Amino acid sequence: MTDRKSMRAGRVVDAEFQLIDRQVIDSEGMPVVAVDDLEVSDVPWNTDLPPGTEAPIVENLLSGPVLGTRIFGGRPPESRWQRIAWKHVVDIGTALTLDAPAKEFDAGWTERWVRDHVVGKIPGGRHDPE
């Protein structure tokens, strides 16, 4: 439950409308991913819930292969999940802002791979535009 502290008390957010498919920005203003899906905590399924059961909470932002399964159906294998824990989200505006730079999250690995193996190796790739 400590994960929920980062949410401002009393603000109601529509997950479908305000979280999913929104841009995620790191603490330095750099785009990281778009929210491809959300992971919410388990609720017993297909049974009557006793009164007082905790409502499910958003645990992680998901990105990467999960986008393909959201569009075409199915579920990615456990090893292919890219998660950003909800506690890192510090602001919900026209983008979601995280509390750390992109390099701290697995979700940025394709960007780093392309930078290290392709773009960074082309002359001028690491210089400011002139």
Add this chain to the structure above:
Amino acid sequence: MKKLLSLALGILTAIGGFVDIGDLVTNAVVGSRFGLTLVWVTVLGVVGIALYANMAGRVAAVSGRATFEIIRERLGARAGLANLAASFLINLMTMTAEIGGVALVFQLVTGISPMLWIPLAGFGVWVVVWRAKFTALENATGLLGLGLMVFVVAVFLLKPDWGQLGPQLIPRIPATEDGTTYWYYAIALFGAAMTPYEVFFFSSGGVEEKWTVKSLGEVKANVLVGFPLGGLLSISIAACAAIVLLPQAISVTSLSQVVIPVIQAGGTIAFAFAVVGMAAAVFGAALETTLSSGYTIAQYFGWSWGKFRRPAEAARFHLVMLIGVIIAVLVLLTGVDPIAVTEFSVVFSAIALPLTYIPILIVSNDKQYMGEFRNGRLTNALSLVFLAIILVASIAAIPLMVITGAGQ
């Protein structure tokens, strides 16, 4: 003074952003076949692009989100991806036409086959996108693109019979042409004026230049002055063709016919201005479409993008553009006629118009995104009228293309 300069430069870019190979070719073709009877379409297209580009620019300035982020946000992942696939492919087609257009301009000056110029044009576009600053590339192409003003001057130097030219402005189908062909070219002209990349580029450029609410006046000025001036250039190109090419029944199959009226009006000097203007406008459009290919994909997937970052800080964005340029060059090297690619690209742009413009209209009405800056009633009323026109053009494009054999 500095502010005035930046305003002037912004307007220049809007002119450059409007006129590209599609406008050059389509307007000359239309002028040589239909005279001025389709000028009303260009006027309509200018109003439409000014209306929607201003909206997209306002959304970018207020929310900091560019057009394709919004398209995904509002349409969702699935419909957004379908939209991305269509928009990206049509933009790639436009980009191919522009790079081919650069090669054609160089052929016009040197007489050397475009096949030799195509790889050089592609490389030139990539190097500028890779290394040059956003404002530098915008300003240089905008300023040199003013050479196209020679088409306006040429209309007067040609001393046309105004009494005979004026009545052509009334929309009607010339006796020598079919009704379906007339409407096919009307849609092509509309597509050329409202090409979606103009909006992708304009809104992403707003984020590149870090527009805020304070920039809204500047956005409006760019749009309200720049696009109409671009439209004026387009109409002049059509008028030149109507004055010189139409009476002699010369059909436009390459850029050499586009410049015949200019040469007849002002000789070598006028030709030089026209060539510089065309080279800058088409090269500028090649840069804008290339950037748009990166903008659309990066914004959909939430990747880092933008010319204000080093390539290494927007690695996937630059990789997409590099691959895009390579594909465009390879397509052109198959020997396909760049003029034909251009003619198809404007019609396919017309088909794709609703994909871009509907989400912009929805978001610019969104309270959460736009707050007090959302659309007023007048803007919405006008936008809905244009949406109806856009839908009709989009739906009618393919049947007309089939019936007319692509305007033959």
